[in-house]
Amino acid sequence: MRYRWFILTGALLLALAFLIPAMPAHRTTLAQTSERCFTETDYCIAGRIREYWEQNGGLPVFGLPITPQREEVIEGQPLQVQWFERNRLELHPENARPYDVLLGRLGVDTLEQQGRDWFAFPRSDAAEAGCLYFAETGQNVCGPILSAWRANGLELDGAPGKTTAENLALFGLPISPAQTERLDDGNEYTVQWFERARFEVHPENAPPFDVLLGLLGNSIQQNGGPVPPAPATDPNAWPVIQMSDPVSGAERPTTITHAGDGSGRLFITEQVGRIRIIEDGQLLPTPFLDISNRVSCCGERGLLSVVFPPNFTSKQYFYIDYTDTNGDTVIARYFVAADNPNIAEPASEQVILRIEQPFANHNGGQLAFGPEDGYLYIGMGDGGGGGDPQQNAQNRQSLLGKILRINVEGNTGGQPYTIPGTNPFARDATARPEVWALGLRNPWRFAFDQVTGDLYIGDVGQDFMEEINVQPASSTGGENYGWRVVEGDRCFVEEDCDTSGFTAPTITYDHAGGRCSVTGGVVYRGREFPVMYGTYLYADYCSGDIWGLRQRDGEWQNQLLQDSTLVVSTFGYGEDGNIYIGDYNTGQIYRITATQ
Structure with missing residues (x-):
């Protein structure tokens, strides 16, 4: 035997x-x-x-x-x-x-x-x-x-x-x-x-x-070696990407995600205050959630993100980030209706965190659960006003200009959230314990690599530079990305500034060619397009340029993949492993496909 x-x-x-x-x-x-x-x-x-x-x-x-x-x-x-x-x-x-x-x-x-x-x-x-x-x-x-x-x-x-x-x-x-x-x-x-x-x-x-x-x-x-067979592809080639299978009907999409419940549904947040569902390639006519009467829209305000917790199927609730009618950021939990999985209950809101916003711009807005620690990560802009006039991003007592990390799923002792004991400032009286990373201007979109756990942050610049910061999964937090002392890899306030203690961006680009605002993306880890595997896709909101970023032999490589006509507001994953992309102006949602 x-x-x-x-x-x-x-x-x-x-x-x-x-x-x-x-x-x-x-x-x-x-x-x-x-x-x-x-x-x-x-x-x-x-x-x-x-x-x-x-x-x-x-x-x-x-x-x-x-x-x-x-x-x-x-x-x-x-x-x-x-x-x-x-x-x-x-x-x-x-x-x-x-x-x-x-x-x-x-x-x-x-x-x-x-x-x-x-x-x-x-x-x-x-x-x-x-x-x-x-x-x-x-x-x-x-x-x-x-x-x-x-x-x-x-x-x-x-x-x-x-x-x-x-x-x-x-x-x-x-x-x-x-x-x-x-x-x-x-x-x-x-x-x-x-x-x-x-x-x-x-x-x-x-x-x-x-x-x-x-x-x-x-x-x-x-029985024949690795499966699937090694594809006949040049490992140094970059993917040739296409926008496929468009779905129309959404209005000002800000997030694309899935619930991880096996349903295959895509959930699209609309800036005006609604969450829509794409099921079997069709946008359902009835919103999953409509709180447009509570949301201040638009500009950089609105319903900015939705995220589903691990084991959503047994919990039947989710979290959103929106701007309320006072102009403040609200992180809240909502529950799905007991008799209809495609409808959530507007009256079920439980406010987790409310953050006062001094200006109407730079609200951040991304939510994500860490794939390894299960904590909720929240992206917060510097409060706006141009040039961070209140210097929030470098102020560790402020929640603005930061990535926050809180516990909302474990035992919170009856509180809306607790502070993970491993947060970098959990025991520092000079800082807010929620802070995970600081020195950010407006981290509009960030995402975790679902294989490595690395965190990719797209931080929107001001006058000159856009940047992507990659925080490795081994990080213990506390990175300072330098705003408003630096913008990207150049000094912002002074000609010769002190950058000691700052974490340099992984990649930057300037505003040539009509570029103006980075839209952070996601890392492809699906199996359908091997040439794209491990590549982080991101875009510029104004120019429509879409890039690929990857690491080879310890060096980062960056490549323009498509000069598109889209106004790219967001990227997201589907349960099928595909990457989806949203056009803010038309509301269309596309699946990204690739060839060599």
């Missing part, structure tokens, strides 16, 4: 050589001092891959190496990778630790290799008793599989125990329910598929050996 799995447990189990499947003839030379070699397969691990393998579970978690470290093209990118019985480790030197090593999505890849569509698996709309529910995929994880899932994870924070973020980093989201399948030994087992793993229940074994992990790395290598 083929040896198909390793035990999911902290105990280190060594596989016997005769139990290992036949391997390719080529072997890595043994006994290098920086290497760790395995006689069972005659392969070695070294360098960062060895360090990562040893720090995050080793043999029980990843299995034995079954290839040397080598270059492969993965989703359009040339990467140094090494295959193990359970997974594939990929080196990404452009990312800060621990995200410089990423895991392959072998659960998804194996199903694709088998010709199975995991989107077709049954889904649930709610949590089951004693289970952990994932609204992103509509799946519950229960019983011994849940125990095994919680007991293991990648080491991200150095603290004892495993957090949900660490569990997710190792296994990914569940993509199937627990179901009976016949495996390659001819027997039937209860299994559950995850993005990066397959859990198998073996009741004939005593705990903790009653839950085993399938050797998906072996399976893929023995």
Whole structure:
């Protein structure tokens, strides 16, 4: 019988050589001092891959190496990778630790290799008793599989125990329910598929050996290699983008997002105070929410953002950022109607935070939940007036000109929100504890990379420069991006200014060619367009220029992708992994497609 799995447990189990499947003839030379070699397969691990393998579970978690470290093209990118019985480790030197090593999505890849569509698996709309529910995929994880899932994870924070973020980093989201399948030994087992793993229940074994992990790395290598096959593409090529599948009818779109509930719906905020739904390619006639009577519009005011919390399906509420009729910023929670998932209750408002605005412009407006910490991030402009006359952006006692980070989903003790203990100024009496980053003029749109956790901030400039700031996922906050001492990478107030202590922008551009205002975008992490994978798309509101920004070998590359005629007000993700873009003037929403 083929040896198909390793035990999911902290105990280190060594596989016997005769139990290992036949391997390719080529072997890595043994006994290098920086290497760790395995006689069972005659392969070695070294360098960062060895360090990562040893720090995050080793043999029980990843299995034995079954290839040397080598270059492969993965989703359009040339990467140094090494295959193990359970997974594939990929080196990404452009990312800060621990995200410089990423895991392959072998659960998804194996199903694709088998010709199975995991989107077709049954889904649930709610949590089951004693289970952990994932609204992103509509799946519950229960019983011994849940125990095994919680007991293991990648080491991200150095603290004892495993957090949900660490569990997710190792296994990914569940993509199937627990179901009976016949495996390659001819027997039937209860299994559950995850993005990066397959859990198998073996009741004939005593705990903790009653839950085993399938050797998906072996399976893929023995059945034709990585899936999908490496695309025939130039890894240095930039995508040629097109605006596809336009949907009309929205008015002044400011946000495009999804609820993560498996419905495939897109939610569009209209600056005038409405949230609209696009379902099956059609704009629904009835607004999801209409609070236009509470919203001050327009200019830079209005309904500026909507965000859905993790596990929205079981919570049925969401958060918005809008300008009230007094001209102040309001962050509020609203609930979905009990009898109609496409209608929210205007009367259900719960105000989380209200911030006084001294002028009518520079309201910021973006909301996002951190993909790893689950906290709510809020973009606040400097209060406006031109040149930050109140000097709010550098004033740590002001919430203006900042990115804020607050806890609205955990235990808040009956308060609208609490301060995460890891906020950079949580214990600093000279600063507002909500502040995560400062020195921003008007961070109109920002977004997290859903794979790396890096935060991309598009900060609108004044007279000369626009900028993108990339805050790595490893950041502990407190970055000062320099406004109003600097605008982009040049001094604003003085000819020769002191920039010590400031974090320089990742990329800047000037106002030549009719450019005037950056619209921050999103990083493409879908699978349909490999040439665009890992590229951050952003635009200029006035010129319609759309750029791509990416990192290669530790260096940032920036490329104009299209000189469009759009008035780009926003970008967003769909549940399908696609990027969508909104035209402020026409109200049209497009899907961005790409070719090489």
